[in-house]
Amino acid sequence: MAQIFSRAADTWFRVAMLVIVGGLIGVFIVAMLLERSDYQTGRGWTVDQPVPFSHQHHAGALQIDCRYCHAGVERSARAGFPPTHTCMSCHSQLWTQAEMLAPVRRSLEEDRPLRWNRVIKLPDYVYFQHDVHVQSGVGCVSCHGQVDTMPLLHKAEPLSMSFCLECHRDPAPRLQPRETVADMAWHTDEDRRHLGERLMREYRVDPAGLTSCSVCHR
Amino acid sequence: MNARWHAGVVLLLALGGAGCDDMSRQHKAQDQAASTFFADGKVDQAPPPGVVSREQAARDAELARRPPLDAALLARGAERYRIYCAPCHGLAGDGHGLVVARGFPAPPAFTEARLREAPDRHFMEVIANGYGQMYGYAARVPPADRWAIVAHIRALQLSQHTEAASLPDAQRRALPGGAP
Structure with a gap:
């Protein structure tokens, strides 16, 4: 066989x-x-926009504070896209004939908002609140990166769940005084952990609840 | 027997298919998003005419009452001024902001006699509704912050328009050219 x-x-x-x-x-x-x-x-990728807005020019060279345009960031969940009215605060006088700004002028004329395309789009089951982060001393830079050096805006961090959790598990070394959140160049010689622990007491940040699911998901 | 087997397959496929939607994009209206429901294509709709905000009374009260002048108000005023006013008016209030350096018509310095004598109401009014080339900031600067900014403008005026003789000795000695 x-x-x-x-x-x-x-x-x-x-x-x-x-x-x-x-x-x-x-x-x-x-x-x-x-x-x-x-x-x-999407980290590092730019997104096509109706107007090629430069944060480097506005926030960097002209040193306009983030909150000049994103005025809701301290008191509402969303930082908010500025209304056309905000653009026109300066551009009613400056670059009034510029081709690049034609969509802004058309938006004002027709009373229709500009349709910016989101660079950062969190999943719909994430309920992110800008105000609570800003009031707790999380700097704009911590999540958005050096926006004042970006000619076209891109995501500087992955903004994934693990990115969020990294800070929610141990916020102290990443916090900064509330008055400095929008300062892109803020720096301290103080020990960050030491400072952060003091700020957590002052701003009543309770680290125990920060990793609970319902803090971000509901 | 065969029908039951078919039903089982369909159920499994349905369960498997449900996993394809991870719910990261849901059919719900979000602030500032586009809408196919409303004619103007916006999710955010203006309230119907005649609607009064629940906060209107509180806002009116804030507008009418000047908050007590203290260090906290001045600090708030300095911060808000830096954010919303300094681009044109300059940090010193002299009208030489960075946006003016790029060609925006220069606003007057706050030390002008007309503005030193203007009542607080004038500044409150201008911050809210604008003046000349300046757009209104009512949407971005709430009433309490307007009062704080007015306090800061007063501080700027005082710091640049004061009789040297009225200063305390220590400060007078620190002046360049040193008064005796």
């Missing part, structure tokens, strides 16, 4: 096992890497 298994059968079986198990692990690793890649999170 002939042999059922060839002499190589054992080797083939081992190779097959290795390929199947290794392949599964490989697929898993590639999926994890893709999920965290800048391609997936």
Whole structure:
């Protein structure tokens, strides 16, 4: 009677096992890497806009405070896109003929808001509140990066759940005095953890509740 | 038997398909988003004419009453002034802000006689509704902050328009050219 298994059968079986198990692990690793890649999170990517607005020019060179335009950031959940009226506070006088600003003038004339495209779009099951972060001493820079150096706005951080949790688990070394949140160049020689712990007491930030699901999801 | 088997497959597919929607984009109206429901294409709708805000009374009261002048009010005023006024009026209130340096018509210095003599009401009114080339800031600067900014403007005027003789000795000695 002939042999059922060839002499190589054992080797083939081992190779097959290795390929199947290794392949599964490989697929898993590639999926994890893709999920965290800048391609997936959008970090570093600019977005087409109706007007190529430069934060570098306005917030950097002209030193206009973030809150001049994003006026809701201290008292509402959303920082808010500025209304056309805000753009026209200066552009009613400056660059009034510029082709680049034609959509802004048209928006004012027709009383229709400009349709900016979101650079940062959190999932709809995340209920992010700007006001509570600003009032607790989280600087704009912490999540948005050096916006004053960006000719076209891009995401500076992945803003993934793990990014949020990193700070929610241990906020102290990332907090800064409330008065300095919009200061892109803020710096202190004081120990950040020491300062942060003092600020947490002062602003009544309770780290125990910060990692509870319902803080961000509801 | 066969029908039950089919029903099972359909149920499994439905369950599997449900996982494809991770609910990161939900059909709900969000601030400042576009809407296909309203004719003007906006989610945010202005209240119907004649509606009075619940906060209107509180806002009116804030507008009418000048808050007591203290260090906290001045600090708030200095911060708000830096955010909303300094781009044109300049940090010193001389009308040489960075936006003016780029060609915006220069506003008058706060030390002008007309503005030193103007009542607080004048500044409250201008902050809210604008003046000349200046747009109104009512939407961005709530009444309490307007009072704080007025206090800061008064501080700027005082700091640049005071009789040297009226200063305390220590400060007078610190002046350049040092009064005796």
